[in-house]
Amino acid sequence: MFSANAKIRNYIREISLQTFVFLIYLIAGKLSLTLSSIDGYSTPIWPPAGFALGFVLLFGNRVWFALFCGAYFTNTTHLPTLETLTQFLISDPQNLTISLGNSTSALLGSFLLKKYSKSNLNIFQANEIMHFFVFAGPITALVSSVIGSLSLLYFKIIYFEFLFQTWITWWMGDTIGIIIFTPLMVLIYKWYKGEEKLLRLIIFASATMSTFVFTLSIFFLTRNWEKEFIKYRIKSDGQIISAGIENRLLENLRVLKGLGTFISLTNNLNRKYFEAFSKGFLTDSDSVTTLSWNPWISHSSRSTAEANLKIDYPGSIGISIQKDRKLYPSPKYEEYVYIKYIFPYAENKDAIGFNLLSDMTRKEALLRAKEMFGIEMTGKINLVQVAENNVGFLVFYPVRRGTGEFGMATAAIRISKIIDKALIGNDQNHLCIKIEEKSSLYHQEIFSKNCSNMKEKIFSDFFYEHQLTIGSHILKIKTVATKEYFDKNLTNASRFLLIISSLLTGLLGILLLIIMGKEKSIQDIVEKRTFELEKANRVKSEFLANMSHEIRTPMNGVLGMLTLLEQTNVDAEQKDYLDNAEKSVLSLLTIINDILDVSKLENKKLEIVPKPTNINKLCKDITNLFLSDAKKKNLNLSLNVNDLEPNLFILVDENRLRQILINLIANAIKFTMAGSVSLNVHLSEDKKFIIFAVRDTGIGISEENINRLFDRFVQLEDSRTKKFEGSGLGLYISKQLINLMGGDIKVFSILNEGSTFQFYIPFQRTDQREENLGNVNTMFVSSEKKFHILIADDNLLNQKFMVKIFQKEKMNVSIASNGLEVIRLLDESLPHLDHRFDMILMDIQMPVLDGLEATKLIRKRNDSYRNIPIIAITANSMESQLNEYLENGMNDCVKKPIILSELLSTIYKNIN
Structure with missing residues (x-):
């Protein structure tokens, strides 16, 4: 065949x-x-x-x-x-x-x-x-x-x-x-x-044609315009048709979801309620031909199910299978998915009790729907409810009722009605419409309309394709031009020809081909090198993202256990060991973050996000971070912001500015053995820039080494290389960040006397203030109700760390090892007001159902948990990944390894 x-x-x-x-x-x-x-x-x-x-x-x-x-x-x-x-x-x-x-x-x-x-x-x-x-x-x-x-x-x-x-x-x-x-x-x-x-x-084409007289040029230009015009028309009409088909399919899916919601929320579901509800839906939809409720039961429940069937439908033979277009009692199976209620009943009365698992097409879709716990459709089937144009498919929607009963809300969808509604206007009626299945499991044409009269290949070259996904199925809606469509939209303006031509056209063609041949050879080399570089960049970015995730996950356990151990009774010597271990972990985390920043900078994916920032407070906070390090080395660390207003707010990316200043001050303290380190901040004379200068009395830098100072992975080959640690990324990242902010950095240094790193960024004053969340923790602690957190994480070490932390914060904690358990715990807590959850800390990568998909399901709920704060706890740290979590309903993100202060601050910020 x-x-x-x-x-x-x-x-x-x-x-x-x-x-x-x-x-x-x-x-x-x-x-x-x-x-x-x-x-x-x-x-x-x-x-x-x-x-x-x-x-x-x-x-x-x-x-x-x-x-x-x-x-x-x-x-x-x-x-x-x-x-x-x-x-x-x-x-x-x-x-x-x-x-x-x-x-x-x-x-x-x-x-x-x-x-x-x-x-x-x-x-x-x-x-x-x-x-x-x-x-x-x-x-x-x-x-x-x-x-x-x-x-x-x-x-x-x-x-x-x-x-x-x-x-x-x-x-x-x-x-x-x-x-x-x-x-x-x-x-x-x-x-x-x-x-x-x-x-x-x-x-x-244009160069060779230009040697002809005006009319021949018009011929070619007009013909090309006609082709582009047809492509534009087919795209425009195809978008209209595809949007109409997709919208109607989505309307049908909403009908099915409405039925599923009705089934899940109706405590005393019976045939009368089901048929009354279904009738209301089918009245407004001519493409959904049938709705049914199909419980999923084990063999041990079969006798009870068949007894209930005979009560609702006295003529029922119980759970059945179809053979030679006749129904027979089903043989013994471990599980059954049988039709318990169906509407309309008159056209489908023989389907009552039919075991859907006995049909392979339906069985495959049912198993996928159960596995994904989401909408799934069958392949193409012929609907028995209609005699003509009966091509369609079944859509299953998993439903778990309050009684614990699980099954599938099902809709039979007729494709021809959907397409008839989508075809509006005469132009669209001259188009060939095809719906094809393009998923990995299927590759077949489901339905076509107006495609039998296509005679020439040239017409089929003009088409528009639109793709949509239902469950695991990928449907492609293809709109193709027909000869009639061409006749309606193509003009005959390209019939102008030029009489006089010249052999010089051939000579021009030779010259053009030679010139373009040289250009093509160069371009082929450039494209090959560009492709290799882009491939290397992609591989590097993927490697960095994967390594970041894999490193951050165990680091989270290490840092978490160190944090817990630090809060136990330890003597001074043990406390010193813990501090050193924690600093080592944080140092490793800094290196990882620097490497990721370099990757983002190279791929131009690092963005600057300005917000109102109190520049005095920022500088004081940063210098306070280094007071203990300076004291250990007997250095005088000072801050000079006397020329600035005490409450001066400017528009700047606070996190990136903090990163720059920390890099520069840390380097100054590292390379200064005696004397002082200072941070000086002032405005330029024209008030257009704010200038930061970090001065030290350290070892200094030779003039020849200053030129290499801001390169990646560079450590100067003097005493620094032998005595001091570092990845050689801090100054490179700092310079790139300053440039992205619209500024620049300069270095002034004398060997063995000291260095000054001075940079400027645009000065944008603002009267806005960041929302003050400083008292949220106080308000929370004073509340009489105990805060209840649901932690979703499959890592036992992470669970243990966070449970201990929140117990010390006097919070109630519940644990879920995957997204499905989160949904179950939410459902179980709904009837108990005192045990409801106030927040979810959601890991991303979990078995069964990951954190992102679980969040999407929660945001679709129709109860109070729909708006529950959800904070992502993830080892993924790429900006695109974090943005994806926020765009899909999460309120905030905390990156692993978890810094306790950051975690608590994020929780308190999102309590309300």
Whole structure:
């Protein structure tokens, strides 16, 4: 069967190709005849010769017959009537010989080119160009012009006196047509196959055509405009149709979800309630033909289920299967999914009790719906409720009722009604509409409309595709132009041709191909290198993200246990060990963050987010961080902001500015053995910039090393390299951040005397203030109600750490190991006001159901938990990942390893 279908498809493709070649040659020939010379049988330019050679080069000798027919009917002014075929052919005998000469010359040109040129038709190399313009032009045109001219003389169409004039005009016309249009055809084909750039094609076409007079240029430009216009129209109409189909499908899914909600919330569900509810939905929807409730039970519950079926439907035979279009009691299975209620009943009464798991198409969809606990659809089925246009599919929606009963709310959707509603207006009714299944499990056409009359391949090249996903199924809505659509939207404005042309066009073509060949060689090298670099960047980014996640996860456990251990009774020596261990972990975390920042900077994905910032407070907080380090080294650490107003707020990215200052002050203290370190802040004289200067009395930097100071992974090869630790990224990142903020940094240093790092950023004053959340913790602690946190994390060490932390904060804690347990705990807590959760700390990567999908389900709930604060606790730290969590309903993010102060601050900030 498959082989037969393949043969049929190949046959159709072959017929389409021959028809296409025939029509193109015929149309080009008829248009070129308007350029006939005085004798009426030769033209100064004959594009069909170029098309003919191009078709043979691209598709082989098998298109010869189509070329012969195209040439014959080009020179024939009438079609066969009641006369015999022989009579029709001999009515214009010269047409037979002319057509034979035109089509055979294309075979000869193709043979010569393939024998003396490369098989890939690389017309950009100099030697290939010379072969082309020798063999393809004058020699190929010589055959057709000689045969054609002698035919006209032999059949007394022309006089002997006009033989040479006719031959030379014919030969020049074919030569110019080949030189101009065959390279153009090869370039178009290579572009269509993705082997050539559109820009290069346009340059070649426009440049060669420009040597013709104005009217020929209009012809090509107008034809290209018409194609673009059709593409625009098909895209516009396709978007309208696809949007209509998608919206109606989504409406049907909302009907199904409404039914599922009704089933889950109705305590005493019975047939009467179900049918009354379903009737209201089906009244407003003509594409949903049937709604049903199908419980999922084990064999132990079968007898009870069948007893209930007989109560609701006395004629029921219980749980059944279908065989030879008849229902029989189902054999024993471990599980059943049977139709308990269905509406409308009259058309579906034989379906009551039917075990959906006995049908493979339905079973596959049911198992996926249960596994994903989300909407899933079957493949294409024929709906028994309607006689005509009955193609459709079933959609399953998992439902768990308050009684613990689990099953599937089901809808049968009829596709033809959806498409009929989406087709609005006359233009859309002339389009072929296809819906295809393109998922990994299926690849089939589900439905088509108006596609039976598509005759030519050229029409099928104009289409619009839109993709949507239902469960695990990927549906592609394809809108394709038909001949009728072309007739309504395509004009005949491209029939203008130019009479006079010149062989200089061929010379221009040679020059263009040589120039573009050099450019193409360079571009191929650049593209290859660019691709390799982009690939390396992608691999590096993925590696950094994965390594960051894998490193942060165990680091979270280490830092968490150190934090817990620090809060136990430890002596001074143990406290010192703990402090050193914690600093080492935080130092490692700083290195990881620096590496990720470098990756973001290289990929231009690091963004600056200004917000109102109290510059005095920021500088004081940063210097306070380093007081203990400075004291240990007997250094004087000072801050000078005397020239600034005490409550000066500016617009700046506070986190990135803090990162820059911490890097610079940390370096100053690291490389200063004695003396002082200072941070000085003041405004420029014109008040346009704010200037920061970090000065130290340290070891200094030589002038030759200052030039390398801001490079990546650079540690200067002096005493720093041997005595001091560091990744060599801090200054590089700081400079890049300053540049992104619109500023710059300079270094002034004298070896063994000290250094000054001075940078400036734009000064933007603001009267806005950040929302003050300082008293949230106090308000929370004073509350009489105990705060209840639900922790979702599959890592036992992380669970233990956070439980201990929150117990010390006098909070109630519950644990879930995956997203499904979170949903279950939320459901179980709903009836108990005193045990409801106030916040969820949600890990992202968890088994069964991950944190992101669980959050999406929570945000779709119809109860009070819909707006519960959810904080992501994740080892993923890429900006795109964190933004994805926030966009999908999470309120905030805390990165692993967890810093206790950051965690508590984030919790208190999101309490309300």
